[in-house]
Every structure is written in C-alpha cells, then in structure tokens.
Amino acid sequence: MSLDTAYERGKALSEQVNPGMEDALAARYDTLVPGLSRMVVEVPYGTFYSRGVLDEKTRLLATIAALAAMGGQTRPQLKVNIASARAVGASREEVCEIIYQMTLYGGFPAMINAMNAAIEVFEAEDE
Structure with missing residues (x-):
C-alpha cells in the first residue's frame, strides 16, 4: 500500500509510535477546533516526522x-x-x-x- 498523502503517512507513523493519538485528540479538541486532530497527524507526523532521513x-x-x-x-x-x-x-x-x-x-x-x-x-x- 502506497502512502501518497501526508495524512496517510502521518496516520501510519502516529499509530506506530503513539497508537490512538488521533482519536484521543479528536475526543478532547475537535469540538472546539474542528479538524485539529487531523492537522496534528498530517503536519508534524505526515510532513515532518515521516521524511525518512532520521530513524x-x-x-x-x-x-x-x-x-x-x-x-x-x-x-x-x-x-x-x-x-x-x-x-x-x-x-x-x-x-x-x-x-x-x-x-x-x-x-x-x-x-x-x-x-x-x-x-x-x-x-x-x-x-
């Protein structure tokens, strides 16, 4: 399975290192700031952390x-x-x-x- 989007890459990585993180963030913050949990998965995990340069x-x-x-x-x-x-x-x-x-x-x-x-x-x- 190819992980083509930053969100897909971020979801795979966040589940590897911090399982359930997106759901926990969504339950706590998404009613106040819709989409915050997805942004945390997509930006730091999918854009920065998943670059593959560092283990x-x-x-x-x-x-x-x-x-x-x-x-x-x-x-x-x-x-x-x-x-x-x-x-x-x-x-x-x-x-x-x-x-x-x-x-x-x-x-x-x-x-x-x-x-x-x-x-x-x-x-x-x-x-």
Missing part, C-alpha cells in the same frame, strides 16, 4: 531534547515522546542522558522537570 529513535530523542530544554510547560508532550521513544527502542539511559545534556541549554530547573517526567514514564512502565 524514529533518533527523531524522538531529538524531540525529547528540545522539549526538555524548553522547560516545565512541555511536561505532557515530553511524557508522550519519552513513552514513544521507549516504544521504538530507546533505553532509559539514553533518554536520561539526552535530558541531562539539556542542562547546558535549558538550565538545571528544566533538566530536573524533564527528569521527573521521565521517572513518571518509567514508573508507569514498571506497573
């Missing part, structure tokens, strides 16, 4: 780094991307090292907040 693990580790450096306001997205990175093979050590490196760019508070988010994801995995 999924590398892309997700880069995303974790950016979100960690941005600080505590990204906690929900950080947790989703940490879980997705773990699902495609990133180790706990790799996730924590990426977060630790962001101390240089986002500061200690941002690193601690991101590390706490990672710990929450790891604890959920262990349950």
Whole structure:
C-alpha cells in the first residue's frame, strides 16, 4: 500500500509510535477546533516526522531534547515522546542522558522537570 498523502503517512507513523493519538485528540479538541486532530497527524507526523532521513529513535530523542530544554510547560508532550521513544527502542539511559545534556541549554530547573517526567514514564512502565 502506497502512502501518497501526508495524512496517510502521518496516520501510519502516529499509530506506530503513539497508537490512538488521533482519536484521543479528536475526543478532547475537535469540538472546539474542528479538524485539529487531523492537522496534528498530517503536519508534524505526515510532513515532518515521516521524511525518512532520521530513524524514529533518533527523531524522538531529538524531540525529547528540545522539549526538555524548553522547560516545565512541555511536561505532557515530553511524557508522550519519552513513552514513544521507549516504544521504538530507546533505553532509559539514553533518554536520561539526552535530558541531562539539556542542562547546558535549558538550565538545571528544566533538566530536573524533564527528569521527573521521565521517572513518571518509567514508573508507569514498571506497573
């Protein structure tokens, strides 16, 4: 099956790394902003993330780094991307090292907040 459109590529990729994401977004936001869930699948996943230059693990580790450096306001997205990175093979050590490196760019508070988010994801995995 050829994935010809950005939406089709995004749907396939989002279901691989974050199953059910579009439905969850639709249930929460589409009554307020119709089509928001489809846009999230189509634009970041179908246009940016599916380019094929980076493997999924590398892309997700880069995303974790950016979100960690941005600080505590990204906690929900950080947790989703940490879980997705773990699902495609990133180790706990790799996730924590990426977060630790962001101390240089986002500061200690941002690193601690991101590390706490990672710990929450790891604890959920262990349950």
